[in-house]
Amino acid sequence: MGMEREKLVVIGNGMAGISTVEQILKLTTKFDITVFGSEPHPNYNRIMLSYVLEGSKTLDDIVLNDLNWYKENGITLHVGTAVERIDAEAKEVVADNGLRVPYDKVLIATGSNSLILPIPGSDKEGVVGFRDIADCKQMLEAAKTYKKAAVIGGGLLGLEAAKGLVQLGMDVTVVHLMEDLMERQLDHQAASMLKAELERQGIKFKMGAQTTELFGDHRVRGLRFADGTELEAEFVVMAVGIRPNVAVAKASGIEVNRGIVVNDYLQTSLEGVYSVGECTEHRGVCYGLVAPLFEQGMVLAKHISGVDTAPYEGSVVSTKLKISGVDVFSTGEFIDGPEHTVIVSKDEWKRTYKKILLKDGKLVGAVLFGDITDSAELQKLIKQGAEMTDELYESLMGGGCCGGTKKKASVETMSDEEIVCGCNGVTKGTIVDCIVNQGMTTVDEIKASTGATRSCGGCKPVVEQILQYVLGDGFTQSAKQGICSCTTLSRDEIVAEIKAKGLQTTKEVMNVLGWTQPEGCSKCRPAINYYLGMIYPDTHEDEKASRFVNERMNANIQKDGTYTVVPRMYGGVTTPEDLKKIADVSLKYNVKVVKVTGGQRLDLIGVKKEDLPKVWAELDMPSGYAYAKSLRTVKTCVGSQFCRFGTQDSMGMGALLERKFERLDFPAKFKMAVNGCPRNCAESCTKDIGIVGNDGGWEVFIGGNGGIKPRLADSLCKVKTDEELIEVCGALMQYYRETGNYLERTSEWVERMGLEHIRSVIVDDVKNRKALMERIEFALKQVSDPWKKVLNDNEQLGKLYHSLEVSSQL
Ligand SMILES: Cc1cc2nc3c(=O)[nH]c(=O)nc-3n(C[C@H](O)[C@H](O)[C@H](O)COP(=O)(O)OP(=O)(O)OC[C@H]3O[C@@H](n4cnc5c(N)ncnc54)[C@H](O)[C@@H]3O)c2cc1C
Ligand SMILES: NC(=O)c1ccc[n+]([C@@H]2O[C@H](COP(=O)([O-])OP(=O)(O)OC[C@H]3O[C@@H](n4cnc5c(N)ncnc54)[C@H](O)[C@@H]3O)[C@@H](O)[C@H]2O)c1
Numbered sequence: 111m112g113m114e115r116e117k118l119v120v121i122g123n124g125m126a127g128i129s130t131v132e133q134i135l136k137l138t139t140k141f142d143i144t145v146f147g148s149e150p151h152p153n154y155n156r157i158m159l160s161y162v163l164e165g166s167k168t169l170d171d172i173v174l175n176d177l178n179w180y181k182e183n184g185i186t187l188h189v190g191t192a193v194e195r196i197d198a199e200a201k202e203v204v205a206d207n208g209l210r211v212p213y214d215k216v217l218i219a220t221g222s223n224s225l226i227l228p229i230p231g232s233d234k235e236g237v238v239g240f241r242d243i244a245d246c247k248q249m250l251e252a253a254k255t256y257k258k259a260a261v262i263g264g265g266l267l268g269l270e271a272a273k274g275l276v277q278l279g280m281d282v283t284v285v286h287l288m289e290d291l292m293e294r295q296l297d298h299q300a301a302s303m304l305k306a307e308l309e310r311q312g313i314k315f316k317m318g319a320q321t322t323e324l325f326g327d328h329r330v331r332g333l334r335f336a337d338g339t340e341l342e343a344e345f346v347v348m349a350v351g352i353r354p355n356v357a358v359a360k361a362s363g364i365e366v367n368r369g370i371v372v373n374d375y376l377q378t379s380l381e382g383v384y385s386v387g388e389c390t391e392h393r394g395v396c397y398g399l400v401a402p403l404f405e406q407g408m409v410l411a412k413h414i415s416g417v418d419t420a421p422y423e424g425s426v427v428s429t430k431l432k433i434s435g436v437d438v439f440s441t442g443e444f445i446d447g448p449e450h451t452v453i454v455s456k457d458e459w460k461r462t463y464k465k466i467l468l469k470d471g472k473l474v475g476a477v478l479f480g481d482i483t484d485s486a487e488l489q490k491l492i493k494q495g496a497e498m499t500d501e502l503y504e505s506l507m508g509g510g511c512c513g514g515t516k517k518k519a520s521v522e523t524m525s526d527e528e529i530v531c532g533c534n535g536v537t538k539g540t541i542v543d544c545i546v547n548q549g550m551t552t553v554d555e556i557k558a559s560t561g562a563t564r565s566c567g568g569c570k571p572v573v574e575q576i577l578q579y580v581l582g583d584g585f586t587q588s589a590k591q592g593i594c595s596c597t598t599l600s601r602d603e604i605v606a607e608i609k610a611k612g613l614q615t616t617k618e619v620m621n622v623l624g625w626t627q628p629e630g631c632s633k634c635r636p637a638i639n640y641y642l643g644m645i646y647p648d649t650h651e652d653e654k655a656s657r658f659v660n661e662r663m664n665a666n667i668q669k670d671g672t673y674t675v676v677p678r679m680y681g682g683v684t685t686p687e688d689l690k691k692i693a694d695v696s697l698k699y700n701v702k703v704v705k706v707t708g709g710q711r712l713d714l715i716g717v718k719k720e721d722l723p724k725v726w727a728e729l730d731m732p733s734g735y736a737y738a739k740s741l742r743t744v745k746t747c748v749g750s751q752f753c754r755f756g757t758q759d760s761m762g763m764g765a766l767l768e769r770k771f772e773r774l775d776f777p778a779k780f781k782m783a784v785n786g787c788p789r790n791c792a793e794s795c796t797k798d799i800g801i802v803g804n805d806g807g808w809e810v811f812i813g814g815n816g817g818i819k820p821r822l823a824d825s826l827c828k829v830k831t832d833e834e835l836i837e838v839c840g841a842l843m844q845y846y847r848e849t850g851n852y853l854e855r856t857s858e859w860v861e862r863m864g865l866e867h868i869r870s871v872i873v874d875d876v877k878n879r880k881a882l883m884e885r886i887e888f889a890l891k892q893v894s895d896p897w898k899k900v901l902n903d904n905e906q907l908g909k910l911y912h913s914l915e916v917s918s919q920l
């Protein structure tokens with residue numbers, strides 16, 4: 111018989127508790143572990159709730175340890191069960207359902223609760239905190255019905271919540287008590303730059319406002335402030351801070367202050383009971399970010415596993431706001447006082463700001479806005495209490511101005527001790543060791559081994575750069591991941607195999623290339639169908655079943671199951687005849703709403719599925735492809751035909767380009783704009799291809815995006831003639847079609863391929879450009895209007911648009 115295993119009971123199934131358990135499992139097998147979690151979920155990444163709200167991650171994506179993990183590690187898990195107290199006399203943990211579990215050691219990791227302001231009306235329907243999956247679901251649900259939202263609190267959480275709600279289409283006002291946003295992390299300068307940027311992203315602010323009441327009936331209708339003013343809101347998120355959850359500790363007679371009081375080995379006042387995470391108070395500090403909590407967990411894991419460890423002596427924290435397009439960073443001291451030597455540089459043009467605070471010549475804090483390339487380095491220096499030197503100054507400030515002449519911090523010059531992943535405390539050296547000595551070649555492998563990239567994900571680009579740097583060409587060779595879980599082949603490998611082996615159908619691709627699931631999945635099926643169509647424009651038979659539902663139906667399905675119809679209006683120009691037809695058809699088929707779209711055309715919303723073919727037939731206009739991964743619209747300004755400033759005929763050119771390049775499949779949707787002069791009324795900067803007329807010709811911009819991850823387009827080149835312009839556009843589109851990953855927008859494609867590279871292919875290499883143009887011309891010859899095609903195809907008409915239901919929504 112082996113030694114009797116010690117019973118460890120963990121109260122709280124969240125990030126800190128389970129990260130400690132993971133560390134323990136690496137060190138010892140001596141514990142028999144039971145975990146209680148009051149939420150009905152396995153351990154998930156709370157940080158990523160911001161991304162779930164914003165729409166870039168799903169709830170499935172954020173699970174950190176699935177139920178299998180607990181099973182495989184022999185952990186007994188009680189989800190949806192809250193612990194009431196620890197019965198120290200009986201040495202048992204008591205749950206609220208009466209369950210009693212004996213223990214030798216207990217870890218309390220109960221986290222925090224959202225702080226709900228104790229004001230009248232805060233219990234009304236439509237008022238939530240933002241802490242867990244349940245809150246997040248409520249927010250996603252509310253956004254479907256309500257329009258006006260208020261977020262109380264302009265801290266990290268409130269701002270991320272506000273951005274998420276804006277992304278969901280709500281009209282959001284952040285109500286903040288102070289005059290500066292994030293006043294616990296930022297100085298006045300950075301806070302004002304942040305506010306301006308967020309205003310640009312569509313968030314409204316009410317500053318210096320103290321909410322005294324939430325009014326309404328059953329449901330909240332608005333906020334009333336101390337100065338008597340009011341703000342209408344049908345939905346209110348409270349993000350005014352958190353309170354350590356000390357209920358269990360209190361009920362067990364453990365010493366609590368603001369949080370559960372622990373010593374440097376995370377021991378509470380009760381024998382055998384430890385505490386880590388947000389519920390914990392160490393040397394008077396309660397932390398609210400994962401990095402320090404993981405540090406606590408690491409020390410505790412070693413300590414109770416009997417491994418030598420230095421005590422936990424507190425952490426220097428740093429924060430980054432997780433809103434795309436807003437780079438802000440803060441660490442250590444951030445408000446300058448008389449005791450500080452202040453180094454500041456501010457660039458109002460580039461909207462960057464950098465402040466470093468020194469005390470007695472040593473770095474003690476920093477605030478960055480706009481460019482946070484130096485954040486990891488500064489964090490390390492401040493943690494070490496490094497002395498400022500001329501060399502260091504030169505490397506950080508590069509001659510004085512933000513960015514200035516200074517080269518971008520590159521992974522090459524990073525020292526081995528530099529922290530790459532702040533959340534998990536992983537250094538460059540550790541990552542390099544994984545690659546060099548343990549043969550790892552992917553971010554996922556490094557994540558599994560070190561934890562880097564696993565929490566907020568902010569360090570992923572740097573980990574990728576290190577892989578790239580260490581492996582060189584080997585990185586792209588071996589670090590590629592399969593396009594989905596059905597295959598280990600990358601996009602490039604699949605495309606090469608299709609060409610080399612002459613594979614013709616998705617079925618064939620999956621069979622020959624050894625797919626693990628014979629039918630593929632919703633990720634690879636549409637992708638393979640696209641690649642086949644791109645490679646064999648003339649012979650590939652489009653596989654309808656592999657397409658997303660909207661593409662299968664040639665219309666966008668709406669919440670209520672009806673569809674939309676968007677006919678083409680080339681260059682955003684229409685005629686009285688077409689408008690009349692649209693009006694007649696809309697009346698006849700009871701179209702609920704006719705909406706002018708962002709792409710300058712009309713959207714007939716609320717068409718019944720069975721009416722779609724009739725509506726198309728009676729409109730007798732080409733499909734606008736509003737549902738497709740294809741050229742959507744070419745937005746135009748008035749241009750030289752009418753505008754006093756116009757130097758080029760933007761309307762004419764827009765219509766011409768739209769007519770020429772419509773109907774082709776692209777890796778993702780594709781939008782264009784043409785402007786008559788640099789005043790840019792049709793907003794070229796957010797389009798896949800944006801064209802701006804000037805006196806001598808045209809300037810072409812690429813890779814703009816106005817969606818979830820906004821990106822300003824890059825200037826690619828200037829051309830003199832219309833012919834040249836059309837050729838550059840055609841070659842660009844074809845190059846994107848041939849090299850883009852399915853679903854990859856040009857904004858990502860340009861970043862991946864590099865602007866210089868694209869320029870060398872399209873602009874500098876005229877022969878290549880002409881060859882690309884020839885290939886797109888060939889592909890264009892094969893396409894025809896999809897609505898007309900359906901109308902001429904009785905089988906499809908019956909199958910898709912009549913009684914039979916569409917089988918599944920891809
Ligand atoms: C939207 C959002 C975004 C965030 N973004 C970041 C970020 O970018 N970077 C960062 O560092 N931090 C971020 N945070 C903070 C980070 O998520 C927390 O610091 C971290 O999750 C705290 O871990 P914890 O284990 O202490 O608490 P939690 O993760 O809250 O886990 C505690 C768990 O214990 C359970 N529990 C409580 N009482 C009991 C009981 N009596 N019995 C059983 N179970 C109980 C709770 O239900 C909860 O599941 C964010 C937080 C939110 C809400
Ligand atoms: N990116 C990140 O690192 C991130 C993101 C989200 C949350 N978090 C963490 O989650 C926790 C909760 O975040 P938080 O933003 O709620 O906490 P917080 O304490 O950082 O910010 C709360 C903000 O609300 C303001 N406030 C307080 N009372 C108010 C009132 N009556 N009216 C209006 N404003 C009021 C405060 O001035 C403060 O700026 C924190 O620990 C935070 O660090 C971190």
Ligand code: SF4
Nearest residue numbers: 747753756786787791
């Ligand atoms: S972009 Fe120039 S040409 Fe076009 S409408 Fe605006 S001002 Fe006129």
Ligand code: FES
Nearest residue numbers: 531533565566567
């Ligand atoms: S820095 Fe947050 S996961 Fe690496």
